[in-house]
Each structure stands twice: as C-alpha cells, then as structure tokens.
Amino acid sequence: xxxxxxxxxxxxxxxxxxxxxxxxxxxxxxxxxxxxxxxxxxxxxxxxxxxxxxxxxxxxxxxxxxxxxxxxxxxxxxxxxxxxxxxxxxxxxxxxxxxxxxxxxxxxxxxxxxxxxxxxxxxxxxxxxxxxxxxxxxxxxxxxxxxxxxxxxxxxxxxxxxxxxxxxxxxxxxxxxxxxxxxxxxxxxxxxxxxxxxxxxxxxxxxxxxxxxxxxxxxxxxxxxxxxxxxxxxxxxxxxxxxxxxxxxxxxxxxxxxxxxxxxxxxxxxxxxxxxxxxxxxxxxxxxxxxxxxxxxxxxxxxxxxxxxxxxxxxxxxxxxxxxxxxxxxxxxxxxxxxxxxxxxxxxxxxxxxxxxxxxxxxxxxxxxxxxxxxxxxxxxxxxxxxxxxxxxxxxxxxxxxxxxxxxxxxxxxxxxxxxxxxxxxxxxxxxxxxxxxxxxxxxxxxxxxxxxxxxxxxxxxxxxxxxxxxxxxxxxxxxxxxxxxxxxxxxxxxxxxxxxxxxxxxxxxxxxxxxxxxxxxxxxxxxxxxxxxxxxxxxxxxxxxxxxxxxxxxxxxxxxxxxxxxxxxxxxxxxxxxxxxxxxxxxxxxxxxxxxxxxxxxxxxxxxxxxxxxxxxxxxxxxxxxxxxxxxxxxxxxxxxxxxxxxxxxxxxxxxxxxxxx
Amino acid sequence: xxxxxxxxxxxxxxxxxxxxxxxxxxxxxxxxxxxxxxxxxxxxxxxxxxxxxxxxxxxxxxxxxxxxxxxxxxxxxxxxxxxxxxxxxxxxxxxxxxxxxxxxxxxxxxxxxxxxxxxxxxxxxxxxxxxxxxxxxxxxxxxxxxxxxxxxxxxxxxxxxxxxxxxxxxxxxxxxxxxxxxxxxxxxxxxxxxxxxxxxxxxxxxxxxxxxxxxxxxxxxxxxxxxxxxxxxxxxxxxxxxxxxxxxxxxxxxxxxxxxxxxxxxxxxxxxxxxxxxxxxxxxxxxxxxxxxxxxxxxxxxxxxxxxxxxxxxxxxxxxxxx
Numbered sequence: 013x014x015x016x017x018x019x020x021x022x023x024x025x026x027x028x029x030x031x032x033x034x035x036x037x038x039x040x041x042x043x044x045x046x047x048x049x050x051x052x053x054x055x056x057x058x059x060x061x062x063x064x065x066x067x068x069x070x071x072x073x074x075x076x077x078x079x080x081x082x083x084x085x086x087x088x089x090x091x092x093x094x095x096x097x098x099x100x101x102x103x104x105x106x107x108x109x110x111x112x113x114x115x116x117x118x119x120x121x122x123x124x125x126x127x128x129x130x131x132x133x134x135x136x137x138x139x140x141x142x143x144x145x146x147x148x149x150x151x152x153x154x155x156x157x158x159x160x161x162x163x164x165x166x167x168x169x170x171x172x173x174x175x176x177x178x179x180x181x182x183x184x185x186x187x188x189x190x191x192x193x194x195x196x197x198x199x200x201x202x203x204x205x206x207x208x209x210x211x212x213x214x215x216x217x218x219x220x221x222x223x224x225x226x227x228x229x230x231x232x233x234x235x236x237x238x239x240x241x242x243x244x245x246x247x248x249x250x251x252x253x254x255x256x257x258x259x260x261x262x263x264x265x266x267x268x269x270x271x272x273x274x275x276x277x278x279x280x281x282x283x284x285x286x287x288x289x290x291x292x293x294x295x296x297x298x299x300x301x302x303x304x305x306x307x308x309x310x311x312x313x314x315x316x317x318x319x320x321x322x323x324x325x326x327x328x329x330x331x332x333x334x335x336x337x338x339x340x341x342x343x344x345x346x347x348x349x350x351x352x353x354x355x356x357x358x359x360x361x362x363x364x365x366x367x368x369x370x371x372x373x374x375x376x377x378x379x380x381x382x383x384x385x386x387x388x389x390x391x392x393x394x395x396x397x398x399x400x401x402x403x404x405x406x407x408x409x410x411x412x413x414x415x416x417x418x419x420x421x422x423x424x425x426x427x428x429x430x431x432x433x434x435x436x437x438x439x440x441x442x443x444x445x446x447x448x449x450x451x452x453x454x455x456x457x458x459x460x461x462x463x464x465x466x467x468x469x470x471x472x473x474x475x476x477x478x479x480x481x482x483x484x485x486x487x488x489x490x491x492x493x494x495x496x497x498x499x500x501x502x503x504x505x506x507x508x509x510x511x512x513x514x515x516x517x518x519x520x521x522x523x524x525x526x527x528x529x530x531x532x533x534x535x536x537x538x539x540x541x542x543x544x545x546x547x548x549x550x551x552x553x554x555x556x557x558x559x560x561x562x563x564x565x566x567x568x569x570x571x572x573x574x575x576x577x578x579x580x581x582x583x584x585x586x587x588x589x590x591x592x593x594x595x596x597x598x599x600x601x602x603x604x605x606x607x608x609x610x611x612x613x614x615x616x617x618x619x620x621x622x623x624x625x626x627x628x629x630x631x632x633x634x635x636x637x638x639x640x641x642x643x644x645x646x647x648x649x650x651x652x653x654x655x656x657x658x659x660x661x662x663x664x665x666x667x668x669x670x671x672x673x674x675x
Numbered sequence: 676x677x678x679x680x681x682x683x684x685x686x687x688x689x690x691x692x693x694x695x696x697x698x699x700x701x702x703x704x705x706x707x708x709x710x711x712x713x714x715x716x717x718x719x720x721x722x723x724x725x726x727x728x729x730x731x732x733x734x735x736x737x738x739x740x741x742x743x744x745x746x747x748x749x750x751x752x753x754x755x756x757x758x759x760x761x762x763x764x765x766x767x768x769x770x771x772x773x774x775x776x777x778x779x780x781x782x783x784x785x786x787x788x789x790x791x792x793x794x795x796x797x798x799x800x801x802x803x804x805x806x807x808x809x810x811x812x813x814x815x816x817x818x819x820x821x822x823x824x825x826x827x828x829x830x831x832x833x834x835x836x837x838x839x840x841x842x843x844x845x846x847x848x849x850x851x852x853x854x855x856x857x858x859x860x861x862x863x864x865x866x867x868x869x870x871x872x873x874x875x876x877x878x879x880x881x882x883x884x885x886x887x888x889x890x891x892x893x894x895x896x897x898x899x900x901x902x903x904x905x906x907x908x909x910x911x912x913x914x915x916x917x918x919x920x921x922x923x924x925x926x927x928x929x930x931x932x933x934x935x936x937x938x939x940x941x942x943x944x945x946x947x948x949x950x951x952x953x954x955x956x957x958x959x960x961x962x963x964x965x966x967x968x969x970x971x972x973x974x975x976x977x978x979x980x981x982x983x984x985x986x987x988x989x990x991x992x993x994x995x996x997x998x
Contacts, residue, residue: 522980599895603763608978617764626895629740632764650978652926653893654903667904 014139017048017073018131019064021055021080023110028053030114030123036079039128043135047071056086061093068097075103075138079131081110084538100143102590102660107134129673136672140665144590149639151237152337153581156181158229158520161189162208162563163555163570164342165215170574171340172220176581179334180215181243183516185226186291187212189344193274193368195375195382197563198427199458205377209290216292225293228516230331232339232523233613235640236550237586239336247327249298250284254322257294261314261323262286270302272379276369278387279379284314284323288377298323338577341534341546342554342570343520345511348403352412356399356507357478362387363485364478364505366402367421370428384436386503393439393503396432397487398425399475400445403510414510416531419560421508422449426462428506433466442469442500444489452562471498478505511560525611526551533559544573549642552576591660592641593648595634598624599655602632606647606656614640615647676777676842677723683774683841684746688715693772694743697734699727705797706784710734712745723748725800728781728823730936732756733889735766744770750778751844752825754835755932755968756889762971763930765892775834777842780818780826783939787821819847825935825948828852835969852933855946856953875917877943884920884937884947890927897922924950929958929975932968 018040022028033051040049048071052060055078067073076099078090083106091101109127117123155171157164160182168178180187191197192212194204215221230242265282272281274288283303286296296314304311305325315323350358350366358364363386365373376382386393400421406413422445429441448470450456462468475489487500513532521528526546527535534553537545544553554573555566580586595606597620607615614637621630634656636647648656648663657663684696698721699708710731713721730753738745749757757773760766787795787807794810805821807814828851832844851857859867885891885898897903898919905922933955937947958965962976 599893599900601763601765601893603765603892605763605978608974609980611980624895631894652897653895654897654900664902664904 014045014075014141015047015071015073016043016045016075016077016135016138017064017067017071018043018046018050018077018079018135019055019060019067020049020051020109020127020131021060021078022051022053023081023114024053027080027110027114027127030117030120031109031127032120032124033079033127035124036109036127036131040077040079040131040135043132045075045139046135048073055080056089061089064090064093065097068094068099073099075105075141077105077107077131077134077138079107079109079127079134082106082108082112100145102144103138103141105134105138105141107131132675133669133672136668137665140662140668141660144659146590147588147638148585149235149237149588150585151581151583152239152335153177154179154334154336155338155340155577155581156229156239156241156334156336157340157342157554159189159342159344159514159555159557160184160187160215160223160225161342161344161555162191162211163344163557163566164189164340165208165211166567166570167340167342167552167554167574167577168215168221169211169218170571171577171581172215172218174574174578174581175220176578177220177222179222179224179243179336181227181229182223182225183228184287185248185295185297186287186293187215187223187225188288188290188292190346190368191563192288192290193276193371193375195371195378196427196431198423199452199454201427201430205290212290212292223293224332225295226297227332229520229523234335235612235642237337237580237583238639239339239550241334241336241339243332243334245330245332247300247329248295249300249303249324249327250296251322251324251327252293252295254320255295255318256320256322257286257291257296258320259286259296260317260319261296264313264317266311266313267302267304270299275372275379276366278369278372296322298325338550338552338580339524340552340554340573340577341517341520341524341526341557342573343514343517343557345556345560346514347509348414348512350402350507350509353402353507355477356402356475356505357480357485358507361478361480361485361505363393363503364507366507366509367424367428368509370506371424374428374431384432384439391503392436395440395500395502396442396504396506397475397478397485397500397502398429398441398443398506398508400425400443400508401474401510402507404508405446406510414512414531416510416560417449418508418510419449420511420562422447423452423455423458423562425506425508426450426459426468429468430462430466433462433468440469441466442471442487442502444471444473444475446472446474452564473498511556513557517557524548524551533557544569544576550580588639589641589643590638591643591658592638593636593643593645593656593658594638595636595651596655596657597622597633598626599653600631600633600651601653601655602634603652605650605652606634609646609650610641611644611646612640612642614638614642677721679841680723680748680774680776681718681721684713684718684721685715687746687772687774688718692744693746696721696746696748696774697731697738698748699723699729699731706782706795712738723776725779725782726784728783728825728939730756730887730889730934732760732766733887733892735760735771736892739765739767739770744772746772746774748774748776749834749837750776750781751832751834752778752830752932752934754837755830755966756934757968758836758971758973759930759932759968760889760892762968762973763892768971773834773837775837775840777840777844778832778847779843779845780822780829780847782818782821783823785944786823787816790816790820792816819849822847823935823939825939830933830966836971852952853956855949856956859949859953871917874945875920876913877945878916878920879943880916880919881942883940883942885923887936887940888923888927889932889934889936890930891923897926920945920947920950924954927951928954929965929977930967931955932966 020033020037037049037051107130154177157168157180160180227245230244234240261284267283271277284298300306372378403413404418450459473490473492479486484501526548537547552573554570700711702709706726708727761768797808799806805816826847829848931951
C-alpha cells in the first residue's frame with residue numbers, strides 16, 4: 013500500500029477563487045492510502061516545496077499528488093522536489109485543477125466538486141505508479157536547417173559560428189528565399205540584395221555550413237539528439253562540382269518559354285537557367301519538363317557549349333542519409349493565389365499585379381530592369397491604386413482568404429508607395445486600407461513619411477470592384493471617413509496579397525510530428541515562453557513558418573532558434589524519457605500492428621523462446637527500443653491482445669483514473 | 676471437382692511438395708462439413724461440395740510449428756483471410772500451399788428450415804435447382820434461395836494470391852453489401868440502440884464468433900486475461916455483455932476481411948457481421964476503398980498514415996473520401 017501525500021495549491025486566487033482548496037484537501041484525506049493532505053498559497057514557491065520535502069520525510073510518503081496547474085508548467089519542478097527528498101520523481105502525479113478546472117468554471121461548488129474528482133483520479137493512479145529510472149542517449153552534434161531563406165541562413169550562421177556543423181536543405185536551386193526577390197526593405201529603404209547576398213556568401217564560405225540546394229527532406233526517423241534524415245537531392249542535370257556558373261548554357265538554350273519563377277512569372281527563361289545573378293550555389297539547373305533534349309532527345313546545345321563538361325543529362329535524384337541532433341524549420345511563405353479575388357480583376361488584366369510581382373517590376377534585376385511600366389503595354393503609368401488586406405483578415409470567407417493579419421503588408425505598401433513617388437513624382441498613388449498597422453521600431457515614422465512627405469493618398473475603406481476598361485482600370489471603392497463612393501481610373505492596381513505558409517509545410521509537419529495550427533503555421537511549444545521551439549523535442553522554428561513576421565523579427569527569431577539548438581548540441585548526452593512502451597512476451601502475437609503505428613520506428617521483432625501457459629516455443633514478439641520510444645502510446649491502443657503497455661501510463665493506471673472519476 | 680482436388684492433393688504430397696492438406700470432412704449430419712487435416716492415407720475422406728461454407732484458414736496457425744508444408748483448400752473468400760493471416764505473421768506463407776477451389780456459393784441448411792422444410796434427409800443439386808428429400812417427401816428449391824447470406828454479397832470469385840486454382844466458380848453476389856448498414860445508419864440513435872440491444876441480448880457468450888474469426892487470432896484474448904480489465908466486466912451485467920461484441924469489432928477493425936463467418940456460426944442468429952461491415956464502410960468513406968486481405972503485406976488504413984491523410988473529422992464533414 014502506498015503512503016500518499018496530497019498537496020493542494022491555491023495558485024494565489026487563480027485556483028482558490030473558484031475551488032474551495034480546503035475542501036479538496038479535506039476530501040483527499042479520506043481517500044485510501046492518503047496519509048497526509050494540505051493546502052498552500054503557492055506550492056511552486058520555495059516554501060511550498062520545502063513543505064512537500066518535509067512531508068515526504070516526516071510521513072514516509074511513497075507517492076505524492078500535487079493539485080495545481082498543468083503538468084506542462086510545474087511537473088518538472090515538483091519531480092525535482094521529490095528527488096531532493098529521496099523519492100523517485102515518477103512517484104509524483106499532478107492533478108490539473110487550474111487549466112482544467114478553476115479557469116473554466118465560474119461556480120465554486122462545481123469547481124470544487126470537479127477538483128476533488130481530479131484529485132481522486134490522480135490518487136488512484138499513484139497507487140499503481142512504480143519508480144522509473146531514466147536512461148541517457150548521445151547527441152549528434154550537427155543541425156539540419158530546412159529552408160535557405162533569410163531565416164534559415166541566419167540560423168545556420170549562428171549555429172555554425174558556435175562551432176557546430178549545419179546542413180541547409182533548400183528546395184529551390186539557390187538559397188536566398190523570398191528576401192532575394194525583394195527590391196528595397198522597410199523601414200530604411202536599403203536594397204534587399206545588398207544586405208542579403210553578403211549573408212548568403214558568408215553561409216557558402218563558412219566551413220561548418222553545408223548547403224544542399226535543390227533538395228527536399230524525404231523522410232525522418234529518430235528523436236531529439238538522434239535524428240536520421242533522408243534528403244532527396246533532385247537531379248539538376250548539372251555536375252555541381254564542374255559547373256563554373258559562367259552562364260553560357262543559359263544564353264545558348266533555344267527553349268525560351270519557361271516562366272521565370274524568380275520574377276514571379278513576369279518574364280521567361282531558358283530550360284537551363286541560373287535563378288539570379290547572385291545565386292548560391294552559382295550553378296545552372298535544367299528544367300527537364302521544358303528542355304528539348306528531354307522531350308525529343310535532340311538539341312544538346314548546352315552540352316556542346318559547356319567548356320567545363322558539366323551537363324549531365326543522365327543525372328538521377330540522389331538520396332543522402334545524414335544524422336542530426338537538432339532540426340530547424342525555416343520553410344517560409346508564399347503569397348496566396350490572388351486569382352480567387354475576381355472582384356479585383358487579377359485574372360482579367362496583366363495590369364493588376366500582386367505586391368511581390370510589383371517588387372520584381374521595381375527591381376533593377378527584374379523583368380523591366382527596374383523601370384515602372386504597365387505590364388500590358390509597357391507604357392508609363394500615371395495613377396496607381398494599392399489595395400491592402402487582399403486575403404488577410406478575411407473572416408467572412410475562409411476558402412478565399414486567411415483569417416489572420418499578414419503583418420507585413422501595411423509596411424511594404426507604404427514602401428512601394430514611397431518608392432514610386434520618389435522615382436516618379438508625376439504618378440498619383442492611392443492606398444485603400446482598413447487599418448494602417450505600424451507597430452515596430454521606426455515603422456510609424458516611416459508610414460507617416462509616406463503620407464506627409466510623399467503625399468500618398470491614403471483612403472480608409474475597401475475597394476469593391478476593379479473593372480477592366482479600354483485603356484485603364486476602373487476602381488470603385490468607398491471612403492469611410494468622408495462616407496462617399498470613390499471612382500478612380502487607374503493604370504495599375506497592386507494587390508497586397510496575404511501570405512501563407514509554404515505548401516510543403518504541412519507534409520513536413522507530419523514527417524517531423526511537429527504540430528501545426530489550422531492555417532498550417534507551425535505551433536510553438538508555448539506562445540509566450542517557448543516561442544522558437546516546436547512541441548516536438550529537437551525541432552525548432554525560425555521565420556514565417558511559425559507565423560507572419562518581417563525581416564527584423566525573422567532575423568531575431570532565427571538567432572533565438574540558433575541559441576536553442578546550440579544549447580542542445582552543447583550537451584554530450586540527453587536524459588531519456590523512462591515512460592516508454594514495452595511488450596508483454598506472453599501476450600504478444602507478433603502481428604506487426606504496433607510497428608505500423610509507431611511514428612518513431614521504435615519497434616522491431618525478434619523470434620524469441622517463450623514459456624507461458626498459453627504458448628511454449630519460439631514466437632515472434634515485439635521489442636521496443638527505449639531510447640527511440642517517445643511514449644506516445646499509439647502502440648498500446650493498437651495492440652489487439654493488450655500486450656503493449658506504457659510505463660508511467662499503463663492501461664491499468666488509466667483505467668484506475670477513469671474508475672476513480674466515474675465512482 | 677472433389678475428385679480432381681483429391682487427385683491433385685495426392686500428386687502434390689507424392690511429389691514431396693507438401694505433407695498434409697487442410698480441408699473438410701463430413702461431420703455428424705450429412706450436410707456438416709468440419710475442418711480437418713488429412714495426409715495421403717486418409718485423403719480419400721476429403722469432402723468438397725456445396726456445404727463447405729466454413730473458412731478453414733485459421734487452423735493453419737496451430738500448424739505452423741510443425742515441420743513441412745500444408746496444402747490449404749481456399750474458396751475465393753477464404754483466400755483473403757489467408758493473406759491477412761500472413762500479413763499479420765500468424766501464418767508463414769512459405770509453409771503453405773494455397774490451393775484455390777472453385778465456388779458457386781454454399782448452401783445454408785438453416786435457410787431451408789426457415790422455409791418450413793423439416794426432416795431433411797438428403798439434398799441433391801442439378802443446375803440451379805436443389806432437390807431436398809425429407810421425411811415428408813421431396814421439395815424443389817431454387818439454389819439461389821438457399822445460399823448463405825455471405826455468398827449473396829460475395830467479394831467476387833477471384834482467388835487472391837493462391838498457388839493454383841482448381842474448378843470453376845460462378846458469381847453469386849446479388850446486392851449491395853452495405854444495404855443493411857445504410858439502413859441502420861438511417862435509424863435514429865434510439866432505434867439503432869434498440870436494434871442492437873435486441874440482437875445482442877440473444878448472445879449466450881458461446882464464443883463461437885471469436886473462435887471462428889480469422890482476425891481473432893490472439894494467443895491470449897483480452898477477454899481471457901484477468902489483467903486486461905475487461906474480462907470479468909463482459910459478464911458483469913447485460914450491457915457489459917454487449918460490450919464484448921463492440922470491443923471485438925474494434926479489435927478486428929481494418930483487419931476483418933468480411934468473410935462472414937461470425938454470423939454463419941452464431942447459434943443465435945445475431946447478424947454480427949454488420950458491426951464489422953459498418954467499420955469497413957466507415958474506413959472506405961474516410962480513407963478510400965480498402966479490402967483487407969487482398970494481398971499480403973498491406974497496411975490497413977487504421978494503422979497506416981500517409982502524409983496526405985486528412986483528419987477524419989474533415990473527411991466526415993465533407994461526406995466521405997469519395998465526395
């Protein structure tokens with residue numbers, strides 16, 4: 013029989029305001045096995061912990077139940093308290109009477125009744141707890157960064173500077189990401205490429221950084237400190253070790269009709285191409301769907317003209333198997349598809365462009381060499397309308413847009429407006445906005461400059477319709493301040509489209525078992541206190557993959573994620589979770605169901621001699637690798653014969669809790 | 676066909692390709708066909724005819740530790756069970772020679788009785804007509820009216836993954852196997868609860884369904900394990916009794932090949948297969964059509980995940996995977 017102590021925390025008024033803590037402590041006293049029960053204002057305080065330590069010694073407690081906040085908050089604290097009093101840490105159970113009780117109830121009687129029931133369940137479980145001992149596992153001192161945009165580059169640089177090896181896996185042929193496509197950056201209006209490309213070069217030249225471009229994560233197994241990744245290096249049909257990036261092949265290629273992704277499809281490129289001048293690696297890539305050689309077997313002009321002999325038409329996808337201790341997700345974003353917004357005529361007129369397209373038009377390396385012209389006829393525009401929140405804060409139609417604020421649009425639209433007015437003072441610029449959101453250092457000053465110095469016409473209100481008329485676009489909107497309908501004949505319309513997570517994020521999240529929100533942004537372990545860690549141990553978040561943010565925030569978060577990775581890779585070994593699954597050999601049928609549901613690949617099979625009343629002889633049974641098992645319990649519920657059980661959360665412990673609740 | 680089978684089995688044994696055969700023998704009554712192992716000395720007693728409804732594949736499990744190879748006679752429906760047992764490593768396919776046997780549906784003597792035919796002494800068949808001899812004279816019955824229910828929604832007459840096939844088969848499927856499930860789904864929760872309470876209250880816990888089920892292949896069943904926490908509950912009160920069937924349906928979900936043996940052997944005539952079929956229908960709707968046992972090594976949707984899997988609630992909202 014266990015000797016159990018129950019400690020009920022008030023959490024100031026957090027619990028005590030809706031739960032009669034004295035009544036809970038009193039009720040617990042009458043539960044079987046409970047030899048001591050008390051309440052205190054803050055159990056997690058030094059005084060509270062001292063009270064627990066003394067009670068363990070004085071009453072020779074073998075089990076402890078703390079009725080307090082969520083175990084996610086203070087389970088570790090109380091386990092350490094128990095250890096310091098000589099008790100096994102796994103003899104501590106938390107009854108969550110705050111998040112699951114006091115915070116969600118208003119009525120004291122109801123709250124108290126529920127808190128007593130939750131305490132009863134925890135007491136019933138402690139009766140079946142057994143001391144557990146944690147093992148250790150080694151740490152592979154290398155990090156994987158998925159995504160080579162500014163977030164990934166900065167994270168990799170910071171980790172590498174601390175002396176650890178980093179691989180950057182980038183799905184595009186070059187690193188650089190979205191920032192490489194930008195013209196200028198707010199709030200300083202410095203050139204994006206001028207500040208990004210030195211970082212790209214730093215990453216390329218860093219002896220600890222290995223850039224694996226044109227590659228994607230194929231599969232991942234293992235656990236924190238010990239991940240094994242299979243990385244698919246897609247065939248670029250160019251020998252990277254030979255290509256000098258001279259670009260002759262890209263000039264000679266006769267197939268010129270491929271849309272240039274880097275310029276948002278505003279112009280075309282050859283089938284063999286280098287995405288942009290400062291690409292890293294500066295190596296060409298062949299688009300096999302477009303290449304004449306791949307379609308007809310003829311041509312081969314690039315091969316004939318390559319003096320380095322780098323063209324390899326027979327190159328195949330290559331799978332690299334690498335081991336990592338930590339993984340950083342920096343998969344970034346893409347603008348949403350604006351064609352869902354028919355009212356803005358995006359599909360009907362080339363003169364309606366998205367902001368990222370506009371960014372390319374304004375860029376000196378873009379399709380117009382930086383000259384602002386109308387895409388339809390190449391003429392100079394005289395009046396431009398910017399529309400904010402296209403698909404952002406779109407709560408009425410979830411299929412069309414996104415419920416969240418994309419955060420960067422207010423600022424980049426102010427930037428665009430200012431750039432246009434600076435370069436072409438003859439162009440009239442109107443901005444339709446719902447709210448101008450400028451919370452950031454020097455952000456509001458920046459926006460006010462657009463309004464006050466550059467005389468940009470900000471109109472509070474939304475555009476109802478853009479219609480294509482002979483040589484202009486008719487924009488019909490409302491001015492909410494003057495309460496009037498506005499009609500503008502514009503030459504161009506620029507849509508500040510919402511941003512969404514990169515489409516590869518969802519599949520990656522499943523592969524990493526890292527949780528995501530309904531918008532496919534990766535979820536942080538705690539929204540305030542652990543913002544760069546995913547709830548999955550060893551997986552960290554950097555940049556827009558976690559939520560919309562601008563470049564300064566992304567770089568700050570990238571550094572924070574790197575700090576967390578460095579903290580992990582510094583350790584030589586990690587303490588394993590002892591709450592792992594194990595198979596009862598007498599009951600196991602070796603049917604393989606558990607192996608199939610195990611997300612960590614922790615289960616294998618052995619032919620083992622078994623002697624039990626039901627079976628004598630050699631049979632196939634499941635064996636769990638305790639270092640890999642994360643204790644998720646998927647196997648225990650899949651096992652038809654009940655052979656699989658989880659230490660610390662056994663079937664009988666859970667049934668005891670249910671029984672205690674239903675009593 | 677029976678003679679062809681015997682001849683082929685003897686040849687295989689004599690050639691050393693196998694040591695024994697798992698098939699059927701005549702039981703207590705002339706229409707009883709009981710699973711039995713034969714060797715070359717008694718293979719002459721092997722029976723294969725329109726009464727061989729029983730699925731014998733499960734008996735291979737106990738045979739596995741023995742030396743040598745076993746021939747097993749499988750009807751098209753039985754071949755699915757064999758594959759599923761191999762997938763679950765309960766049967767080693769290398770120790771089995773799967774001999775597919777033709778099938779034109781099997782006769783349900785109980786059905787003849789419910790037609791009011793009593794005192795049956797013999798049944799002969801000629802084409803699509805059965806001649807039933809009784810103590811009170813002869814009766815003619817259309818063969819299709821006397822087939823087992825499971826034959827009327829047969830999965831098709833293709834033997835899956837067998838080593839060879841002897842004899843021809845005839846289609847017997849006449850309807851949509853999910854018709855009754857759809858009817859149950861259309862009931863109100865109260866009506867459905869009443870339906871199942873009515874049916875399951877007939878259960879006498881003889882365990883025939885569990886013992887015949889090829890998916891119920893655990894060495895020790897949770898209902899026989901005092902530590903499982905469910906063994907005594909199943910006998911504690913009349914609803915816990917119902918839980919036996921519900922738990923069993925969950926345990927075989929995704930693994931049940933819909934062989935229909937549970938309902939065929941139930942002495943109380945409980946339509947147990949409907950529980951399993953509801954699971955199959957749900958799985959098909961959530962994850963796309965899936966047939967357990969169609970081949971060896973399949974990963975059934977409930978223990979498999981793919982990167983493109985949707986949340987069940989999402990699929991359900993839009994009305995199934997095919998919507």
